[in-house]
Amino acid sequence: MSFSICVAQCTDSLASTMDDQARIMQSIGGVSLAGHSVQGGMPLPPPHGHDGTDGDGRKQDIGDILHQIMTITDQSLDEAQAKKHGLNCHRMKPALFSVLCEIKEKTVLSIRGVQEEDPPDPQIMRLDNMLLAEGVSGPEKGGGSAAAAAAAAAAGGSPTDSSIEHSDYRAKLTQIRQIYHSELEKYEQACSEFTNHVMNLLREQSRTRPISPKEIERMVAIIHRKFSSIQMQLKQSTCEAVMILRSRFLDARRKRRNFNKQATEVLNEYFYSHLSNPYPSEEAKEELAKKCGITVSQVSNWFGNKRIRYKKNIGKFQEEANLYAVKTAVDAANVSAQASQANSPATPNSGGYPAPCYTPDGRL
DNA sequence: AACGATGATTGACT
DNA sequence: AGTCAATCATCGTT
Numbered sequence: 001m002s003f004s005i006c007v008a009q010c011t012d013s014l015a016s017t018m019d020d021q022a023r024i025m026q027s028i029g030g031v032s033l034a035g036h037s038v039q040g041g042m043p044l045p046p047p048h049g050h051d052g053t054d055g056d057g058r059k060q061d062i063g064d065i066l067h068q069i070m071t072i073t074d075q076s077l078d079e080a081q082a083k084k085h086g087l088n089c090h091r092m093k094p095a096l097f098s099v100l101c102e103i104k105e106k107t108v109l110s111i112r113g114v115q116e117e118d119p120p121d122p123q124i125m126r127l128d129n130m131l132l133a134e135g136v137s138g139p140e141k142g143g144g145s146a147a148a149a150a151a152a153a154a155a156g157g158s159p160t161d162s163s164i165e166h167s168d169y170r171a172k173l174t175q176i177r178q179i180y181h182s183e184l185e186k187y188e189q190a191c192s193e194f195t196n197h198v199m200n201l202l203r204e205q206s207r208t209r210p211i212s213p214k215e216i217e218r219m220v221a222i223i224h225r226k227f228s229s230i231q232m233q234l235k236q237s238t239c240e241a242v243m244i245l246r247s248r249f250l251d252a253r254r255k256r257r258n259f260n261k262q263a264t265e266v267l268n269e270y271f272y273s274h275l276s277n278p279y280p281s282e283e284a285k286e287e288l289a290k291k292c293g294i295t296v297s298q299v300s301n302w303f304g305n306k307r308i309r310y311k312k313n314i315g316k317f318q319e320e321a322n323l324y325a326v327k328t329a330v331d332a333a334n335v336s337a338q339a340s341q342a343n344s345p346a347t348p349n350s351g352g353y354p355a356p357c358y359t360p361d362g363r364l
Numbered sequence: 365a366a367c368g369a370t371g372a373t374t375g376a377c378t
Numbered sequence: 379a380g381t382c383a384a385t386c387a388t389c390g391t392t
Contacts (some may be wrong), residue, residue: 308382
């Protein structure tokens with residue numbers, strides 16, 4: 001994605017366009033304007049007649065040519081300027097140029113013009129939308145952290161962990177963002193510089209070559225298209241970078257930690273004391289989440305896993321079930337003793353999940 | 365390293 | 379939307 005490639009591409013197309021123009025000029029033929037050749041080259045040495053089998057002779061020829069070339073600039077700079085001036089001032093020049101422009105318009109340029117006005121590239125639009133959604137383009141700050149925050153919220157886990165990942169993600173995204181913007185700026189600057197340069201060049205040349213303003217416009221459009229294709233590459237690789245970052249971040253979400261002992265205890269207590277209907281309401285989930293220092297969705301996950309695993313192998317959970325049954329019984333007893341009330345706590349177990357076998361001494 | 369435990373994800377179902 | 383069931387990926391223990 002280098003600038004030099006871009007410039008090379010632009011100059012390529014520019015050069016090819018200029019070749020076309022040169023060809024047109026040639027095909028029009030040696031139009032002579034009051035004795036001045038329109039093709040206006042320097043006087044070339046007359047072709048030598050011999051076949052060049054003689055080595056010394058050839059050297060001599062080359063020497064002659066080189067000498068002539070070296071002297072051309074000395075002898076004819078003023079002369080050339082004078083010729084140019086004469087050409088510019090000739091009364092027939094505007095008419096001739098307009099005819100030539102018209103001919104050019106009708107030939108090569110009109111063919112080129114066909115595929116020029118294409119609507120905004122859907123590929124570019126897709127990339128733009130994606131970059132906007134990921135918070136790479138768009139308003140400064142906020143956008144990126146919003147995406148990161150959403151991902152972090154989904155990540156759950158302990159608050160410190162997720163915040164570390166969060167800031168890491170955000171830092172990387174910011175880095176991508178900075179590179180993207182600085183590159184974009186560079187390209188835009190280069191594009192306008194190059195456009196200006198080409199426009200000046202063409203304007204300058206339009207004094208000696210038939211170049212219509214429309215043609216200059218077209219050339220500018222060609223340059224812009226070249227630069228926007230480079231921009232697309234930039235956008236594409238930025239998107240790729242963000243996707244890689246995201247996938248890494250999402251993978252990081254899977255790096256789970258087991259809940260701490262206290263959290264597991266709280267969850268188990270609720271589960272076994274509601275064994276008949278181990279489906280906490282939204283409010284209950286929120287309270288459990290608060291108590292355990294985890295998110296509501298983690299509570300939901302835990303209950304989902306617990307229900308299915310308990311049901312699958314009740315025998316395996318028997319011991320645990322008894323343990324928590326004792327615990328809740330003791331707690332209830334304490335509570336009732338404190339309240340000085342002899343009401344025995346109702347064990348909520350009527351259907352649904354099978355109750356553990358419980359004996360007062362803790363044995364099955 | 366192997367293995368069971370465990371939190372998270374996914375797709376189907378109601 | 380909530381749940382189930384299967385599965386994945388990692389943790390913690392042996």
